[in-house]
Amino acid sequence: xxxxxxxxxxxxxxxxxxxxxxxxxxxxxxxxxxxxxxxxxxxxxxxxxxxxxxxxxxxxxxxxxxxxxxxxxxxxxxxxxxxxxxxxxxxxxxxxxxxxxxxxxxxxxxxxxxxxxxxxxxxxxxxxxxxxxxxxxxxxxxxxxxxxxxxxxxxxxxxxxxxxxxxxxxxxxxxxxxxxxxxxxxxxxxxxxxxxxxxxxxxxxxxxxxxxxxxxxxxxxxxxxxxxxxxxxxxxxxxxxxxxxxxxxxxxxxxxxxxxxxxxxxxxxxxxxxxxxxxxxxxxxxxxxxxxxxxxxxxxxxxxxxxxxxxxxxxxxxxxxxxxxxxxxxxxxxxxxxxxxxxxxxxxxxxxxxxxxxxxxxxxxxxxxxxxxxxxxxxxxxxxxxxxxxxxxxxxxxxxxxxxxxxxxxxxxxxxxxxxxxxxxxxxxxxxxxxxxxxxxxxxxxxxxxxxxxxxxxxxxxxxxxxxxxxxxxxxxxxxxxxxxxxxxxxxxxxxxxxxxxxxxxxxxxxxxxxxxxxxxxxxxxxxxxxxxxxxxxxxxxxxxxxxxxxxxxxxxxxxxxxxxxxxxxxxxxxxxxxxxxxxxxxxxxxxxxxxxxxxxxxxxxxxxxxxxxxxxxxxxxxxxxxxx
Amino acid sequence: xxxxxxxxxxxxxxxxxxxxxxxxxxxxxxxxxxxxxxxxxxxxxxxxxxxxxxxxxxxxxxxxxxxxxxxxxxxxxxxxxxxxxxxxxxxxxxxxxxxxxxxxxxxxxxxxxxxxxxxxxxxxxxxxxxxxxxxxxxxxxxxxxxxxxxxxxxxxxxxxxxxxxxxxxxxxx
Numbered sequence: 110x111x112x113x114x115x116x117x118x119x120x121x122x123x124x125x126x127x128x129x130x131x132x133x134x135x136x137x138x139x140x141x142x143x144x145x146x147x148x149x150x151x152x153x154x155x156x157x158x159x160x161x162x163x164x165x166x167x168x169x170x171x172x173x174x175x176x177x178x179x180x181x182x183x184x185x186x187x188x189x190x191x192x193x194x195x196x197x198x199x200x201x202x203x204x205x206x207x208x209x210x211x212x213x214x215x216x217x218x219x220x221x222x223x224x225x226x227x228x229x230x231x232x233x234x235x236x237x238x239x240x241x242x243x244x245x246x247x248x249x250x251x252x253x254x255x256x257x258x259x260x261x262x263x264x265x266x267x268x269x270x271x272x273x274x275x276x277x278x279x280x281x282x283x284x285x286x287x288x289x290x291x292x293x294x295x296x297x298x299x300x301x302x303x304x305x306x307x308x309x310x311x312x313x314x315x316x317x318x319x320x321x322x323x324x325x326x327x328x329x330x331x332x333x334x335x336x337x338x339x340x341x342x343x344x345x346x347x348x349x350x351x352x353x354x355x356x357x358x359x360x361x362x363x364x365x366x367x368x369x370x371x372x373x374x375x376x377x378x379x380x381x382x383x384x385x386x387x388x389x390x391x392x393x394x395x396x397x398x399x400x401x402x403x404x405x406x407x408x409x410x411x412x413x414x415x416x417x418x419x420x421x422x423x424x425x426x427x428x429x430x431x432x433x434x435x436x437x438x439x440x441x442x443x444x445x446x447x448x449x450x451x452x453x454x455x456x457x458x459x460x461x462x463x464x465x466x467x468x469x470x471x472x473x474x475x476x477x478x479x480x481x482x483x484x485x486x487x488x489x490x491x492x493x494x495x496x497x498x499x500x501x502x503x504x505x506x507x508x509x510x511x512x513x514x515x516x517x518x519x520x521x522x523x524x525x526x527x528x529x530x531x532x533x534x535x536x537x538x539x540x541x542x543x544x545x546x547x548x549x550x551x552x553x554x555x556x557x558x559x560x561x562x563x564x565x566x567x568x569x570x571x572x573x574x575x576x577x578x579x580x581x582x583x584x585x586x587x588x589x590x591x592x593x594x595x596x597x598x599x600x601x602x603x604x605x606x607x608x609x610x611x612x613x614x615x616x617x618x619x620x621x622x623x624x625x626x627x628x629x630x631x632x633x634x635x636x637x638x639x640x641x642x643x644x645x646x647x648x649x650x651x652x653x654x655x656x657x658x659x660x661x662x663x664x665x666x667x668x669x670x671x672x673x674x675x676x677x678x679x680x681x682x683x684x685x686x687x688x689x690x691x692x693x694x695x696x697x698x699x700x701x702x703x704x705x706x707x708x709x710x711x712x713x714x715x716x717x718x719x720x721x722x723x724x725x726x727x728x729x730x731x732x733x734x735x736x737x738x
Numbered sequence: 739x740x741x742x743x744x745x746x747x748x749x750x751x752x753x754x755x756x757x758x759x760x761x762x763x764x765x766x767x768x769x770x771x772x773x774x775x776x777x778x779x780x781x782x783x784x785x786x787x788x789x790x791x792x793x794x795x796x797x798x799x800x801x802x803x804x805x806x807x808x809x810x811x812x813x814x815x816x817x818x819x820x821x822x823x824x825x826x827x828x829x830x831x832x833x834x835x836x837x838x839x840x841x842x843x844x845x846x847x848x849x850x851x852x853x854x855x856x857x858x859x860x861x862x863x864x865x866x867x868x869x870x871x872x873x874x875x876x877x878x879x880x881x882x883x884x885x886x887x888x889x890x891x892x893x894x895x896x897x898x899x900x901x902x903x904x905x906x907x908x909x910x911x
Contacts, residue, residue: 437910440903440906507765507768507772533795534795534798534799536792658778661778662778662780662783666780666783705781708780709780709781710782712782716783720771720787724790727766728766728767
């Protein structure tokens with residue numbers, strides 16, 4: 110095991126020290142981890158030289174968990190305990206899964222149809238979050254072994270079209286895997302970073318990303334290290350898996366035609382045929398026909414030849430389905446085809462010739478394929494992780510992303526009132542005022558939805574929450590301001606306050622889906638087999654880490670800019686730093702967190718002054734000394 | 739920091755702004771304030787950076803769009819272009835708006851996306867000449883009363899365009 114480097118308390122690590130950070134592409138079919146080594150983004154391989162980790166998790170009889178190729182190899186033998194494509198189920202309830210009849214897992218039927226789905230395995234009930242966490246743990250171990258140290262932070266990619274629930278689920282999975290998430294990065298944006306920096310590209314580019322289970326299209330403007338997303342669209346339930354599935358259905362029809370008394374397939378045979386279908390799809394990329402040969406558990410011998418022409422024919426609708434979101438993105442960006450400098454293909458499913466043809470035909474130009482479509486997303490994530498953790502010396506990489514779906518509120522009659530339109534640049538905040546309907550009303554219920562449809566019923570409900578403690582007043586007299594904030598991860602938070610009478614009922618709303626703090630603690634416990642004492646130790650460790658981080662950043666800020674504040678203010682801040690240093694030596698996590706808050710509070714004016722100074726500096730290009738502040 | 743949107747980007751408060759300068763100054767401010775730059779900063783610094791980045795996004799969206807820019811310039815003069823009590827429109831504009839709405843409905847029932855696209859192009863041309871008008875009204879003549887009418891027209895034309903875009907989207911599945 111590598112030795113940990115620990116610096117003197119309160120001292121910052123040497124500025125040139127390389128911090129370990131990786132980018133993770135958590136894919137539907139395959140996952141990857143990449144990092145930047147000596148200025149070059151590289152995908153990290155496992156001990157057998159594999160870069161791709163199949164996103165397959167198998168729960169073994171002895172309680173062991175197997176992830177990757179070994180799990181994939183046993184999919185047909187042990188289908189109900191071997192979960193593939195868990196990403197399709199992230200942040201979803203059972204009613205969201207359209208084709209569950211063809212998925213060989215034991216989904217748990219819940220009386221509550223909005224509850225996040227669970228899968229029954231021999232290791233007990235598993236959520237997609239826990240299954241994804243196993244994949245992340247495997248990649249974490251691979252990276253730490255390969256880089257020889259603990260990871261300080263990761264960037265995890267998500268489909269641009271992922272909604273709030275799916276993003277939250279991804280973040281929860283990372284937490285379960287013990288990863289510090291620097292940022293959730295949209296996959297097409299990651300691809301644009303890798304492509305753009307590699308080719309010194311400038312202009313407007315389209316990223317067409319057809320992965321195993323998701324489709325995204327993003328339009329970006331690239332100028333000198335700035336990647337500005339102009340519009341994004343997609344389908345979070347469309348990908349290479351669906352092409353496998355079409356082959357599977359087609360083969361099943363052929364078997365039915367030729368077999369007497371054909372009985373429904375069992376789970377093992379379903380999985381076997383799906384695997385054969387995937388292999389046939391891959392074979393058809395470079396060949397005119399593929400043969401599917403296997404023996405079902407019923408004894409039936411399957412021997413079917415499928416031609417490339419047939420494959421193109423019965424998957425045509427799937428290809429067409431990607432063009433509507435593409436046109437929408439072009440319209441939202443206000444662009445015509447002539448404005449597009451290049452179209453970059455991302456995702457393994459873009460290897461299919463019919464997909465390439467369709468893209469070429471629509472954009473009237475040959476798509477760019479000079480980067481490995483499987484790796485480009487992970488490489489872009491690694492570059493972003495390297496920049497975010499502070500390793501990149503040039504301070505020129507800036508990603509301006511957007512929210513993929515509109516956010517709205519339920520109004521009278523089940524209609525949606527749009528608050529934040531889709532394709533708004535992040536971070537964004539919007540406030541909306543509400544008032545009471547009846548005299549003396551002290552509570553109200555607000556429903557937040559995400560989606561483009563007019564009716565609440567057609568959109569995804571993110572949260573229904575109640576504002577309580579409104580001071581009783583005449584109808585229409587109260588003023589409740591609700592603020593919606595979408596952060597750079599694309600995650601929503603809602604806060605509300607009553608503005609009249611000086612009464613501030615401040616609520617922070619966590620969406621109703623996602624895992625509660627208790628559930629995460631329980632899962633962490635069961636995965637580490639740890640007891641209450643471990644939880645305390647972890648909380649103390651986390652508190653000390655955040656104390657160290659803030660002391661470090663405030664000290665650096667004081668060294669650079671203490672002329673922006675009075676000696677008095679400076680002294681107050683220094684006192685709080687000393688206090689936090691003292692408290693950090695003790696074993697009380699709560700006390701440390703309180704001291705962190707106090708230090709944060711003491712630096713408010715200083716932070717604002719620094720912000721102002723840096724903005725005037727940016728606009729004038731002058732030295733700070735020459736500006737009269 | 740109570741800068742108005744123009745001051746935030748170091749621009750003169752006029753309608754005919756240099757869009758390239760707006761864009762490059764927007765990027766400069768985002769370079770200094772984007773949350774990605776403050777991952778290791780204290781919570782206080784994160785918050786003030788987040789507020790500035792959010793403000794810059796909002797200000798950029800406002801100034802980039804001609805109708806919103808005109809509306810905002812009038813607001814700086816204390817004029818509310820669109821209010822619930824002030825929706826008066828000249829008759830000829832109302833007629834034109836009705837024509838556009840009817841043409842949209844006809845195209846939707848005929849499922850004619852091309853007709854909708856043509857309608858959008860037609861409105862774009864009209865909007866363009868209104869914008870040229872606004873340069874002289876707002877920046878040169880400072881005739882805010884006439885500018886308010888033109889701005890209101892521009893805003894309504896945007897609404898019609900938005901509805902047409904939504905109609906196209908619903909036809910295009």
